[in-house]
Amino acid sequence: MLSERTPARFIAFDLLAHDDIDYMGRPFAQRRAALEQLLRSVAPPVHLTPTTADDKVAGEWFNEFEGAGLDGLIAKPLDGDYQPDKRTMFKIKHERTADCVVAGYRLLHKSGPDRIGSLLLGLFNGDGVLASVGVIGAFPMVRRQELFQEMQPLVTTFDDHPWAWAKQEEGNRTPRNSTPRAAGGPPART
Secondary structure: OHHHHOOOOEEEOOOOEEOOEEOOOOOHHHHHHHHHHHOOOOOOOEEEOOOOOOHHHHHHHHHHHHHHOOOEEEEOOOOOOOOOOOOOOEEEEOOOOOOOEEEEEEEOOOOOOOOEEEEEEEEEOOOOOEEEEEEEOOOOHHHHHHHHHHHHHHEOOOOOOOOHHHOOOOOOOOOEEEEEEEOOOOEOOO
């Protein structure tokens, strides 16, 4: 059975409703207390995320769990109510840097055809293959327009691009290719 080969786990961290009670307008501290009460006797595969208001404990978790491959911690204001479709939590992440290859870009489709939405980033793996590692799009609008202009001489076809698999299918949003280049440097290996 699939459930035996790949068991699922449920990890609870917030309570929005229970039975006919709507908890969304209540502060997180009350929602969390109600959740802890409801799940006080659960056993795996149901889990309740740990929480703390102790800065020292949070710091220990932040350092300890990085080795497990976790990005960081989530912090929620104890007095904050639940706001659908809004991010009211804070992500505390480890800072990481890497010299990546810019291998393409996506347009900022809602603001016109002359602005970069995000840059597509890659790193070469051990076999020399350019692997996608993510995107970056945290640019002010003026910088988005500047990046668009800077990228135009590098735009190319997918013919010999390492990410030819991303070639546009009719009617679908897709990235524009650029000649892969190391950030701020000479042409990258292809």
